[in-house]
Amino acid sequence: MRWNPCRVQVMAAVALLIACAAATAAARPGLTESRIELARPIDLVVRTRDGGSLQGTLVAWSDESIWLSPTAAVGGSAPVEAERILHWSELDGSQAFEIRRRLINPRDGLAWAELGVCMLRSGEVNLAERAFGVAAVQTDERLAAACEEALRLVRSGGDPGTSLEALREARREQALDGRAPVDGAAASAPVPWPVLTQAQLAMETERLKRDAQEKLARVLLTIDPLETDHFLLYTDLPADEARRWSRRLDRMYAKLLEILAMPRDARLFNGKCVIFVFADRGRFVEFESAAFGFAARRVAGVCHQRGPDVFVSFYRMEDETRFISVLVHETVHAFMYRYRTPVNLPTWANEGLADYVAAHVNPKSREQEDHWLQARRFVESGGDVCEIMRQDYSDGTWFTKDSYPVSHMLVHYMLRDRPEAFRKWIDDVKSGAHGGDWRASLEDCFGVDPQRLADGFRRAMLTEQSWRR
Ligand SMILES: [Zn+2]
Secondary structure: OEEOOOOOOOOOOOOOOOOOOEOOOOOOOOOOOOOEEEEEEEEEEEEEOOOOEEEEEEEEEOOOEEEEEOOOOOOOOOEOOOOEEEEHHHEOHHHHHHHHHHHOOOOOHHHHHHHHHHHHHOOOHHHHHHHHHHHHHHOOHHHHHHHHHHHHHHHOOOOHHHHHHHHHHHHHHHHHOOOOOOOOOOOOOOOOOOOOOHHHHHHHHHHHHHHHHHHHHOOOOOOOOEEOOOEEEEEOOOHHHHHHHHHHHHHHHHHHHHHOOOOOOOOOOOOOEEEEEEOOHHHHHHHHHHHHOOOOOOOOEEEEEEOOEEEEEEEOOOOHHHHHHHHHHHHHHHHHHOOOOOOOOOHHHHHHHHHHHHHHHOOOOOHHHHHHHHHHHHHHOOOOHHHHHHOOOOOOOOOOOOHHHHHHHHHHHHHHHOHHHHHHHHHHHHOOHHHHOHHHHHHHHHOOOHHHHHHHHHHHHHHOOOOOO
16 A cells, blocks of 8 residues: 655755753874875764763764864854864763764775774673674675674773774785775765755755745645654645644654654754645545656655655555554655665565554554564465565565555564664665675674574464463
């Protein structure tokens, strides 16, 4: 019933998410290690470990530090007045992780290992292990061993950075004689969505408003949007109801950040995500045809991915629980498209995750239980879970009648048992690890191939006597 034309793979923009604050960290003289200038400086508000915050423009970084320049005032935070150097360890740990991982080439294993060491030096062992996990699956055994060594060193009070010295030296030598880097950090790696400044985000949002009005005008409508932190909602529903839905959107967004262990202030959309909700199904179908050239007669809702922009469109079905499910489901597609890179998860995971989040945000829904029952019947009767994992939008094999329930329960199973591995797997797939082979990433993150995943899932389903969250 739903369709997700998530195939447009045009480059564009994501936003970092950097939060707010004003800091007191002192500049450290004498840090002359290699400074990397940013082609596109990033306006941000840095949170520091001592609870302070500092607004500035990130202009350069190195293995040790970041450089903040004075920024044009965009908000209420205290701006820096002269260029400031902040050591990574002076930043709030999770923000440091988020900033740095967006500065590195996501396919550069050594860069991930360096990020891990940086986290260890700040006492952030969990974040370090997350980075080492990515490093280890992307490259060779030597790097995995070096990551292990870094963890061992930090436990015994040593400097974890020494574990990477040999690899860094090898990288320098290769650079000198022009050979490829150690791990072949690929030219074909997917390009992350660019990070937008506050000013750019505002500009994109204004552009989207004009675009949305222009689309509505094609069916002779003019609607003022309800604007939330992350969404522009255009609807012809009564005002009270519209406000109710708009509040739910930001809650759902927060839930997704939580599932993906992202900072609460993460900004995913290119400006905002545009949502159209029509009171009438006929109007929805007419609008889809006029605005997007899409024949929506078979679907309940749709998420359009156009370059950097995402548009979700659907109608107010009578069953409110079902309506919320579609709202959340389609918006998850929009969110995942904008998460890190435009690379799509495999179809089953894309759809399973959307149903999973929809069910979690909507506890009154019976969908989880219904899906559990249907998936249980599917495995009991010898259904082939791997076959559903092979279905794909692009070849028309997605979907058959059990595809949604089984994919939903499979994602539920993975997230319940191994949430960290699941997140890492998503990160891997989105960063194009293993040449974009999600199965190889699965092996690395979960230690299983699709068949063994399916076997484990089948056993788990068969031992459950009833639905449990
Ligand atoms: Zn979907």
